[in-house]
Amino acid sequence: MLGTINFSDVEQPQSVTIVDDDPDDREDLMDQLRDHKIEPRAVDGRYGQDIDRLVADVLAINSPFVICDHRLQAKNLASFNGSKVIKALGSSKHPAMLLTMYQKTHRLELREARAEVPVIVGRHDFQISQLGVYAEICRRELANDPVDERRAHRTLICIREIERAHGTKEFYVTVTNWRPDEAIILPAACIASDLVPQLEVGDYLLGDVNVGAAEEDDLFFKNVNEIVKADEKSGL
Amino acid sequence: MSDIVLFDVAHGNCSLVRSQGSYSVIDAPLGAMLLNTLEDMGISCVDVAFISHADKDHIAGIIGLLTSTTIQLKKLYLNPDSQKKTGIWRALLAAVSVAEREGNCEVVSTLTTTTPGTVTVGDVAVHVEAPSTSFALAGSGGTDAQGRHITSNSISALLRLKHADRPGLLLAGDIDEVGLDDALRHDRDLTAQTLVFPHHGGLPTSSDAGAFVERILGAVNPSLVIFSNGREKHDNPQPEIVSQVVRIGCKVACTQLAKSCSKSPILDGGHLEPHRAHGRPTGVSCAGSITIDLADHGRRPAAIERAHQKFINDAVETPMCRVAPNDE
Ligand SMILES: [Zn+2]
Numbered sequence: 001m002l003g004t005i006n007f008s009d010v011e012q013p014q015s016v017t018i019v020d021d022d023p024d025d026r027e028d029l030m031d032q033l034r035d036h037k038i039e040p041r042a043v044d045g046r047y048g049q050d051i052d053r054l055v056a057d058v059l060a061i062n063s064p065f066v067i068c069d070h071r072l073q074a075k076n077l078a079s080f081n082g083s084k085v086i087k088a089l090g091s092s093k094h095p096a097m098l099l100t101m102y103q104k105t106h107r108l109e110l111r112e113a114r115a116e117v118p119v120i121v122g123r124h125d126f127q128i129s130q131l132g133v134y135a136e137i138c139r140r141e142l143a144n145d146p147v148d149e150r151r152a153h154r155t156l157i158c159i160r161e162i163e164r165a166h167g168t169k170e171f172y173v174t175v176t177n178w179r180p181d182e183a184i185i186l187p188a189a190c191i192a193s194d195l196v197p198q199l200e201v202g203d204y205l206l207g208d209v210n211v212g213a214a215e216e217d218d219l220f221f222k223n224v225n226e227i228v229k230a231d232e233k234s235g236l
Numbered sequence: 237m238s239d240i241v242l243f244d245v246a247h248g249n250c251s252l253v254r255s256q257g258s259y260s261v262i263d264a265p266l267g268a269m270l271l272n273t274l275e276d277m278g279i280s281c282v283d284v285a286f287i288s289h290a291d292k293d294h295i296a297g298i299i300g301l302l303t304s305t306t307i308q309l310k311k312l313y314l315n316p317d318s319q320k321k322t323g324i325w326r327a328l329l330a331a332v333s334v335a336e337r338e339g340n341c342e343v344v345s346t347l348t349t350t351t352p353g354t355v356t357v358g359d360v361a362v363h364v365e366a367p368s369t370s371f372a373l374a375g376s377g378g379t380d381a382q383g384r385h386i387t388s389n390s391i392s393a394l395l396r397l398k399h400a401d402r403p404g405l406l407l408a409g410d411i412d413e414v415g416l417d418d419a420l421r422h423d424r425d426l427t428a429q430t431l432v433f434p435h436h437g438g439l440p441t442s443s444d445a446g447a448f449v450e451r452i453l454g455a456v457n458p459s460l461v462i463f464s465n466g467r468e469k470h471d472n473p474q475p476e477i478v479s480q481v482v483r484i485g486c487k488v489a490c491t492q493l494a495k496s497c498s499k500s501p502i503l504d505g506g507h508l509e510p511h512r513a514h515g516r517p518t519g520v521s522c523a524g525s526i527t528i529d530l531a532d533h534g535r536r537p538a539a540i541e542r543a544h545q546k547f548i549n550d551a552v553e554t555p556m557c558r559v560a561p562n563d564e
Contacts (some may be wrong), residue, residue: 093314148512153271154305156327156334175301176327177266180292204330206303212268 013065015039019059019085020069020099021077025123029067029099036128039063047078054078055088058096065135066096070106083113090116095138099126101215108187114220117186118150152208152222153177157186159203169196175219177211184216192225201213202230238359238399238530244491244513244521245269247466248293248437251407253397255358255530261285261309262293262395262407264297269512271300274307281308284355286347286362288409289392290317291377292324298322302331308340310413313355315345317369317388319376347393349424359399365426366411366419369563380414381421389435396428397530403427404534408434413443416452429534431458433481436465437473437490447510449480460536463490467520471495480554488557489536489544491515492522493522497555505551507543522552 016038020026030040041061047054058066066089078085081096089096097119103110110120117119118141119134137147160183161172173186188196191205199205209225238255245517247556252273259282264270274282287295301309317325344352348369355362367390374380376388392409393418406428412435419426423455431452440448453461461481463473475496481488492515494503501519508516513524523544528534535541548555 139296148268150273151268151272151275153268153300154303155300156303156330158323158327158330174323176324176331177268177296180265180296180324180327204327206334210268211266211300225336228333231429 006114010136012036012038012132013135015063015065015134016131017061017063017066017074018042018068019054019066019077019082021072022069023075025069032128036131038128038131047075049079051078051080051084051088053093054085058085058089059092059094064095065131065138066094067098067099070100070102070110081109083117086117087113088139090142093101095135095140095142097121097134099123102196107217108185110217110219111185111219112187112189112236113217115222115224118146120217141166146210148202148212149214149218150210151212152210152220154206155209155211156228157205157207157209157221157224159199159201159205162201169199173205173212175209178209178213178219182216184219186221186224190221190224195225195227198227198229200230204228204230240397240405240528240530241511241528242432242464242491242528243269243273243511244460244515244524245297245464245466246514247290247469247472247490248466249407249409249432249436250297251359251405251432253360253362253530255360255399255502258283258358260355260357260362261298261301262358263294263409265287265293266296266299267514269514270297274511279307281310282318283357284311284313286393286395287312287314288389288395288407289315290320290322290328291388291410292322292407295328296324299328299331300442301336302328302341309335311339311344313344313352315347315372315390315391316345317376318386331528340527346372347519349422360404361398362526363396363398364393365396365406365424366415367391368418368422371415371418376515378507380418382417382480384414386414387412387440387441390418392418392434394424394426396426397534399530399534402530402533403429404530405430405432405528406458407432408433408452412440413448413451416448416455420451426452426455427457429458430460430528431456431486433473433477434463435472436470437477438462438470439474445474445476446478446480449477450484453481453484453486458486459521460487460489462523462526463488465490465492467492467495467501467515473556475556479559482559489523489526490557491521491523491526493520493552494556497522497557498552502551506546507540507547509540522548535564
C-alpha cells in the first residue's frame with residue numbers, strides 16, 4: 001500500500017544510469033531499457049576504494065535515475081558495495097535504487113543499510129514497467145515526504161531470543177507495530193552499542209521503524225537507543 | 237465541525253473524533269495508518285484515546301500512539317484484563333511504562349459507566365454505556381449475574397457519541413450478548429442514528445445470531461449499521477447478521493467488500509472518501525473509510541452516501557446489503 005499517492009500518474013525516467021560490474025547483466029538491463037524507450041547510460045571503469053570518483057562520474061552523466069548493482073567487486077568495478085553508492089548519491093539528493101541477486105544471502109547487511117536505501121529489488125522481481133514507481137519512491141524520500149511504507153514511527157521491539165555465535169550476538173526480535181508474531185533478526189549494528197550488553201530476553205527496545213513495510217526485507221531500523229527492561233513494565 | 241472517521245483498517249476497528257480542534261482516537265489495530273493519517277492531518281496532539289477491550293485488532297495501534305514521538309497522547313482510558321497473557325498485552329504494558337516514564341500521558345485503568353462515565357471531546361460527549369463497574373470488576377474470566385461466562389469481548393466498552401443532545405453514533409467494540417445484557421439491565425440509553433456493529437459482524441459466541449441482532453438493534457434503533465470488516469479475515473460480516481439487519485430496515489455500510497458480496501476485488505470506483513483506506517490499493521474497500529457527521533445527527537454526508545450506493549448498484553455482483561426487507 002503506497003498511501004494516498006496515485007502511482008498510475010508517475011512518469012518513467014527518460015534515461016537511467018547503470019552501475020553494474022558484470023558486463024552481461026549490464027547489457028541485459030540496457031537492452032530492457034531500450035525496449036521501453038528509456039536511454040541507458042553506464043559507468044565503466046575501475047574505482048577501487050574511490051567512491052567519491054564513482055559518485056562524481058554518476059552525477060556527471062546526470063540521468064534522472066540510477067540503478068546500482070549491490071556486489072561491485074566480482075568484476076572489479078569497485079571494492080565497496082552498491083548500498084554505499086546509493087547512500088552517497090542520496091546525500092547529493094540524487095535518486096537511485098539497488099538491484100541485487102543477493103537479497104537473501106546478504107539480508108542482514110542490507111537491513112543495516114536499508115534506512116538509506118529506499119528501493120531494493122531482487123533481479124528476479126525487477127520490472128521495467130515499475131521503473132517510474134521505483135524512481136518516485138526515491139524522489140519522495142529525498143524530498144522528505146516518504147511513501148507510507150517508508151515512514152518511520154517510534155515502536156517497541158521485543159527481544160525474543162539471543163543467540164551467541166562466533167563471539168557475536170544475534171537478536172531475534174518482534175516489531176510490535178509491524179507483525180508482533182513474526183520474529184526477525186535485528187543486527188547488533190542497528191542497536192545503540194551501549195545497550196547491546198544489557199539486553200535480555202523479554203526486554204523491549206524503542207526504535208524508529210517503517211512499520212508500514214510490506215515485507216521483512218523492506219524494514220529498516222534507526223535510533224534504536226532506548227530500553228524497557230522486562231521488570232519495569234507497568235502493572236495494569 | 238464535529239465528525240468521526242471510521243477507518244477501513246481491514247479486520248479491526250479504528251476511529252478518530254474531530255471536534256473544535258480536539259481529537260480522540262478509539263481503538264486501532266496494527267500498522268502505520270493511524271499515525272500517518274494523524275501526521276498528515278497536522279494533528280500533533282490527541283486529547284484522549286479509548287481502548288474498547290484487550291484484543292490485538294483494537295489495541296495494537298494505540299501502543300504505537302503511546303510510543304510515538306511525533307504525536308502526543310494526553311490521556312488513555314482502558315479496562316485491565318487479567319486474563320490477557322498475550323504478547324500484545326505485554327507490549328501495551330511496556331508502552332504504558334514508556335508513557336509513564338515520559339510523564340506526558342495520563343493512563344486511567346477504568347473505562348466504565350461511572351468512571352469516567354462521560355468524556356467530552358470538543359462539542360462531542362462520549363458516554364460510556366457499558367460495562368458497569370460491577371461487571372468490569374467481575375472481569376473477563378468471571379461470570380455475570382446469570383452465571384454466564386464473561387470474556388474479553390463481553391467487557392467491551394460501549395461508547396455513545398452525542399453532539400448537542402443528538403443521539404449520533406454507538407461504537408460497540410466486540411461486545412457480545414453477555415455484555416449487552418449488562419448495559420440493558422442497567423437501563424442504559426443506547427439509541428443512536430448509526431451503530432458500528434459489534435465484532436465486525438461476526439457471529440456471537442453463545443446466542444442465536446438473529447436474536448442478538450434483534451436485541452441490539454431494538455436497543456439502539458439505528459438507521460445505519462456499519463461493519464468494520466476485513467475481506468481476508470474471518471469472512472465478516474456474516475450473511476445471517478446482515479440479512480437480519482436489512483430485514484429490520486436499516487441501511488448497511490461495510491468498510492471492506494466481503495467475499496459474499498463480490499468474488500473479485502473491484503479497483504477504486506472513484507467513490508471512496510479521500511482518507512487512507514486499507515483496501516483501496518487492492519480494490520477490496522467497499523465504503524472504505526467512513527465519515528459520520530456528528531453535527532448532522534450522526535449521518536454520512538449525502539453526496540458520499542449516494543456515490544457509495546451507486547458503486548454497490550453498478551459494480552458489486554451480489555451485495556448482501558441489497559436483500560429485500562421481506563425476503564426469506
Ligand atoms: Zn475485534
